[in-house]
Amino acid sequence: MTATTQKIEPGDTMAVSPALAQYTRETILGDLWKRDIITPRDRSLVTVAALIQRSQPIELAHHVALALDNGVKPSEISEAITQLAFYSGWGNGTTAVAVAQQVFAERGIVEDQLAPASVELLEQDATVEANRVAAVEGMVGPAFGALADYTTSVLFADLWLRSTLSPRDRSLVTMSALITANLPAQIVFHINKAMENGMTEEQVAEVITHIAFYAGWPNAMNAAVVAKDAFAKRKG
Amino acid sequence: MTATTQKIEPGDTMAVSPALAQYTRETILGDLWKRDIITPRDRSLVTVAALIQRSQPIELAHHVALALDNGVKPSEISEAITQLAFYSGWGNGTTAVAVAQQVFAERGIVEDQLAPASVELLEQDATVEANRVAAVEGMVGPAFGALADYTTSVLFADLWLRSTLSPRDRSLVTMSALITANLPAQIVFHINKAMENGMTEEQVAEVITHIAFYAGWPNAMNAAVVAKDAFAKRKG
Amino acid sequence: MTATTQKIEPGDTMAVSPALAQYTRETILGDLWKRDIITPRDRSLVTVAALIQRSQPIELAHHVALALDNGVKPSEISEAITQLAFYSGWGNGTTAVAVAQQVFAERGIVEDQLAPASVELLEQDATVEANRVAAVEGMVGPAFGALADYTTSVLFADLWLRSTLSPRDRSLVTMSALITANLPAQIVFHINKAMENGMTEEQVAEVITHIAFYAGWPNAMNAAVVAKDAFAKRKG
Numbered sequence: 001m002t003a004t005t006q007k008i009e010p011g012d013t014m015a016v017s018p019a020l021a022q023y024t025r026e027t028i029l030g031d032l033w034k035r036d037i038i039t040p041r042d043r044s045l046v047t048v049a050a051l052i053q054r055s056q057p058i059e060l061a062h063h064v065a066l067a068l069d070n071g072v073k074p075s076e077i078s079e080a081i082t083q084l085a086f087y088s089g090w091g092n093g094t095t096a097v098a099v100a101q102q103v104f105a106e107r108g109i110v111e112d113q114l115a116p117a118s119v120e121l122l123e124q125d126a127t128v129e130a131n132r133v134a135a136v137e138g139m140v141g142p143a144f145g146a147l148a149d150y151t152t153s154v155l156f157a158d159l160w161l162r163s164t165l166s167p168r169d170r171s172l173v174t175m176s177a178l179i180t181a182n183l184p185a186q187i188v189f190h191i192n193k194a195m196e197n198g199m200t201e202e203q204v205a206e207v208i209t210h211i212a213f214y215a216g217w218p219n220a221m222n223a224a225v226v227a228k229d230a231f232a233k234r235k236g
Numbered sequence: 237m238t239a240t241t242q243k244i245e246p247g248d249t250m251a252v253s254p255a256l257a258q259y260t261r262e263t264i265l266g267d268l269w270k271r272d273i274i275t276p277r278d279r280s281l282v283t284v285a286a287l288i289q290r291s292q293p294i295e296l297a298h299h300v301a302l303a304l305d306n307g308v309k310p311s312e313i314s315e316a317i318t319q320l321a322f323y324s325g326w327g328n329g330t331t332a333v334a335v336a337q338q339v340f341a342e343r344g345i346v347e348d349q350l351a352p353a354s355v356e357l358l359e360q361d362a363t364v365e366a367n368r369v370a371a372v373e374g375m376v377g378p379a380f381g382a383l384a385d386y387t388t389s390v391l392f393a394d395l396w397l398r399s400t401l402s403p404r405d406r407s408l409v410t411m412s413a414l415i416t417a418n419l420p421a422q423i424v425f426h427i428n429k430a431m432e433n434g435m436t437e438e439q440v441a442e443v444i445t446h447i448a449f450y451a452g453w454p455n456a457m458n459a460a461v462v463a464k465d466a467f468a469k470r471k472g
Numbered sequence: 473m474t475a476t477t478q479k480i481e482p483g484d485t486m487a488v489s490p491a492l493a494q495y496t497r498e499t500i501l502g503d504l505w506k507r508d509i510i511t512p513r514d515r516s517l518v519t520v521a522a523l524i525q526r527s528q529p530i531e532l533a534h535h536v537a538l539a540l541d542n543g544v545k546p547s548e549i550s551e552a553i554t555q556l557a558f559y560s561g562w563g564n565g566t567t568a569v570a571v572a573q574q575v576f577a578e579r580g581i582v583e584d585q586l587a588p589a590s591v592e593l594l595e596q597d598a599t600v601e602a603n604r605v606a607a608v609e610g611m612v613g614p615a616f617g618a619l620a621d622y623t624t625s626v627l628f629a630d631l632w633l634r635s636t637l638s639p640r641d642r643s644l645v646t647m648s649a650l651i652t653a654n655l656p657a658q659i660v661f662h663i664n665k666a667m668e669n670g671m672t673e674e675q676v677a678e679v680i681t682h683i684a685f686y687a688g689w690p691n692a693m694n695a696a697v698v699a700k701d702a703f704a705k706r707k708g
Contacts, residue, residue, distance in 0.1 A: 011570030015583065019634065020554040020565055022589040027626055028562070035618070055292060056527060056563040058570065078253040085256055089416075089452040090264070091292040093256055098247030098294070111251065117258040140460040143437060143467060146271070147445040147460055154263055155453065162255065178454060180561075182655070183418070186454040201615060209619040216561040217627065218650060218658040224612040224619055231615060291528060318492040325652075325688040326500070327528040329492055334483030334530070347487065353494040376696040379673060379703060382507070383681040383696055390499055391689065398491065414690060419654070422690040 010058050028213055037206040044070040045169060046207050048080065049176035050214040052096045053088045060096060064103045074104060075115040079165035080173045086155060088177050115164035122161045129156060168197040172207070179208060179223040180215035187223055191230045201231050246294050264449055273442040280306040281405060282443050284316060285412035286450040288332045289324045296332060300339045310340060311351040315401035316409045322391060324413050351400035358397045365392060404433040408443070415444060415459040416451035423459055427466045437467050482530050500685055509678040516542040517641060518679050520552060521648035522686040524568045525560045532568060536575045546576060547587040551637035552645045558627060560649050587636035594633045601628060640669040644679070651680060651695040652687035659695055663702045673703050 013021040033043055044067035051060040064077060077100055085093025136148050160170060171194035178186045191204055199207075204227060212220030249257040269279055280303035287296040300313060313336055321329025372384050396406060407430035414422045427440055435443075440463060448456030485493040505515055516539035523532040536549060549572055557565025608620050632642060643666035650658045663676055671679075676699060684692030 011566065011573040013566065013569050016569045016572045016576065017550040017554045017565075017586065018583075018589040019551070019587060019591075020557055020569065023554070023557070023626070024562075027622075050561070051563055054527070054561065054563055055290070056567065059563040059566055079255070082253045082256040082259070085259070086449075087452050087454065089286070089290065089455075090260075090450050091287055091290055091295040092452075093253075094247065094249065094295060095292065097249050097252045097256065100252045101247040104252065111254075114253065115255060117254040119255075136457075139464075140457065141464045143441045143464060144444070144460045146442070147448060147456060150263075150445070150448065151453070154259070181418075181452075181454070182653075183454045183458070185458065205615045206618070209616070209622065212619060212622065213558075214562050216559050216564075216653075217623070218559065218653070218655045219561075220619060221608075221612065221623075222655070222657065224616045228611075228613045228615060291526070314489040315491070318489045318495070321492055321495070322685075323688050323690065325522070325526065325691075326496075326686050327523055327526055327531040328688075329489075330483065330485065330531060331528065333485050333488045333492065336488045337483040340488065347490075350489065351491060353490040355491075372693075375700075376693065377700045379677045379700060380680070380696045382678070383684060383692060386499075386681065386684065387689070390495070417654075417688075417690070419690045419694070421694065 010062070032210065032213060035206065038203050038210070040070040041067075041072055042172065042203075042207075043210055044072055045076075045080065045172050046176040046210050047214055048072075048077070049084060049173040050180040050211055052081065052084045052092050053177040053180040054215065055092050055095050057095060057099050060099045061103055064100050065107075068103070068107060074109045074113045076165050076169065078114045079162065080169075082162075083159065083165065083170055083173055084177050086159060087174050088181065115162070120163045121158070122163050122167070124157065124161060132156065166197075168194070168199060171197045171199065175204075176207060176211060179211050179219060182219045182222055184222065184226050187226050188230050191227055192234070195234065204231075246298070268446065268449060271442065274439050274446070276306040277303075277308055278408065278439075278443075279446055280308055281312075281316065281408050282412040282446050283450055284308075284313070285320060285409040286416040286447055288317065288320045288328050289413040289416040290451065291328050291331050293331060293335050296335045297339055300336050301343075304339070304343060310343075310345045310349045312401050312405065314350045315398065316405075318398075319395065319401065319406055319409055320413050322395060323410050324417065351398070356399045357394070358399050358403070360393065360397060368392065402433075404430070404435060407433045407435065411440075412443060412447060415447050415455060418455045418458055420458065420462050423462050424466050427463055428470070431470065440467075482534070504682065504685060507678065510675050510682070512542040513539075513544055514644065514675075514679070515682055516544055517548075517552065517644050518648040518682050519686055520544075520549070521556060521645040522652040522683055524553065524556045524564050525649040525652040526687070527564050527567050529567060529571050532571045533575055536572050537579075540575070540579060546581045546585045547636050548641065550586045551634065552641075554634075555631065555637065555642055555645055556649050558631060559646050560653065587634070592635045593630070594635050594639065596629065596633060604628065638669075640666070640671060643669045643671065647676075648679060648683060651683050651691060654691045654694055656694065656698050659698050660702050663699055664706070667706065676703075 013024065033040065044063065047063045048060065048067050051063055067077060068074065081093055081096045081100060084096070133152055136151060140148060171190060175187065175190040175194050178190055194204060208220050208223045208227060249260065269276065280299065283299045284296065284303050287299055303313060304310065317329055317332045317336060369388055372387060376384060407426060411423065411426040411430050414426055430440060444456050444459045444463060485496065505512060516535065519535045520532065520539050523535055539549060540546065553565055553568045553572060605624055608623060612620060643662060647659065647662040647666050650662055666676060680692050680695045680699060
């Protein structure tokens with residue numbers, strides 16, 4: 001074991017891989033981020049979600065700052081972190097908190113720019129929710145009553161209704177985290193939810209293409225296969 | 237890229253997301269951890285296993301310390317790390333070593349409180365083991381003789397028989413790591429093994445519910461579906 | 473939360489788990505790495521790929537240094553990092569850059585030992601590539617034209633043809649990363665590609681056995697099941 005510690009400064013890509021530096025400059029920054037099917041603000045939300053799911057503090061710090069530059073509000077970053085604590089695990093949430101806190105401090109962002117713990121809740125569609133509850137109960141059965149109850153009371157009657165991140169953006173970051181983690185069953189559900197919350201087929205496909213670079217090609221290809229089926233089913 | 241480095245202090249959740257702080261306080265600490273279907277000691281073992289699988293040093297340091305407070309012995313933490321090196325990869329094991337070493341040093345825990353390299357081995361059930369060997373050989377075939385041999389000699393004739401962590405607790409941490417990593421085939425095997433080692437259906441369901449918070453909702457839902465089938469088959 | 477930060481020095485395994493230290497010494501270093509079915513250079517490439525996929529900086533620093541000792545050239549490490557940025561995500565690539573940069577600096581490795589951004593490209597087999605393009609189009613359909621186009625132009629008409637890492641070694645690191653991430657569909661494709669690039673069935677099986685230790689037993693068992701089928705299909 002060398003004496004190297006985990007304290008790692010962002011590297012100079014040119015000093016290790018000129019090819020990787022060129023792909024970053026020409027393919028990612030010079031091409032991918034300029035495609036106008038989704039906005040830079042959307043790309044920032046997608047990238048931040050992928051990095052929270054992967055728990056990569058160095059890249060996340062860069063992309064939280066870029067997200068602010070691209071028009072994501074501090075309260076929206078705060079809310080996206082909370083959303084993803086539930087969908088990708090509490091440890092990913094607290095790591096993202098540590099990173100965002102540093103970026104917020106550098107930018108002079110203070111607490112009244114964040115969403116408070118209690119905010120106005122959006123109205124819930126009772127029919128959609130009843131269908132979801134029935135689907136979960138059918139899936140996990142009576143042995144998982146507590147899990148189903150938390151899902152209903154904490155996630156769908158509270159978290160998803162918080163008005164400080166739009167349902168469409170909440171869907172966007174959730175879907176992005178699930179694609180990054182390669183979770184096909186949940187990707188289907190959340191692609192449909194994202195489209196009910198206003199995203200188009202073309203935009204969903206672009207999100208998956210964007211994630212190819214940030215979560216690796218295989219996760220994007222797997223999501224594309226799942227999305228293709230979901231698109232076909234929606235058309236009936 | 238900002239000048240931020242990977243040296244990250246645990247963040248102040250209130251300074252980034254008052255909502256996440258409230259969910260932590262009210263839902264996780266005020267509710268989940270107080271449910272008495274499994275003990276706080278069990279919840280600590282489950283959480284530590286999830287964090288070792290995810291390789292999240294900051295959270296892991298907190299939860300190794302809490303596990304000691306909840307009655308997990310240093311020798312049991314040491315043994316759980318060794319177990320999970322095999323089930324979640326050596327790099328996760330050595331990261332956990334680095335974290336636990338700091339916590340042990342803060343607590344004044346010294347080497348004679350750890351399990352030695354060689355300990356008394358429990359007796360093996362020859363029939364159960366013969367069935368397992370046959371199942372693995374059927375699954376991977378003759379091309380994987382070396383992998384099957386290591387599985388038999390290192391894992392099942394040695395690691396699993398070490399008496400310094402009870403078979404029930406060894407099952408608990410293994411099952412928890414597998415749920416966190418979303419590995420359905422192995423989750424089935426280790427849910428059954430956990431129940432043979434004394435856990436009840438209700439306790440397994442509670443472990444999965446606990447992990448929803450620490451490894452994200454989708455992994456828990458996937459495990460619940462798998463567990464539901466495993467429970468049904470056991471009733472046969 | 474304790475005051476522990478994420479700045480973690482490599483731990484002393486003996487101070488936490490004498491058993492884990494013994495398994496490392498006797499099973500991994502004293503046995504696994506000495507098996508001659510693949511070379512130590514191959515084992516280093518496999519291990520580095522697994523650690524890049526897992527984004528584990530401490531272990532990666534150790535294994536990048538060991539890879540150099542085992543005959544992997546700096547330009548090959550650089551190229552493997554670039555390859556895996558695409559297959560495991562950009563954040564894993566930039567983390568590996570940060571780690572490799574430190575190791576290169578310690579070893580006095582300078583930029584003219586790296587591959588330049590533009591290198592000679594190998595010739596492409598037009599029939600194989602046409603089949604691949606058709607397979608991807610069939611899989612993802614017209615909604616994913618941009619993803620399919622990037623796959624063709626950036627990955628298969630450029631990255632895979634860079635002559636600074638042999639196709640066989642490129643296959644080796646890609647396959648290793650995919651096994652580590654438990655991606656069955658892609659593992660099949662890349663086992664076949666690795667064998668077309670010169671690897672034998674016995675060597676592929678040994679790579680999977682090696683990864684059991686570095687990415688955890690379940691990922692290796694899953695890959696073995698997939699590989700067994702792939703081997704059988706190749707024999708027709």
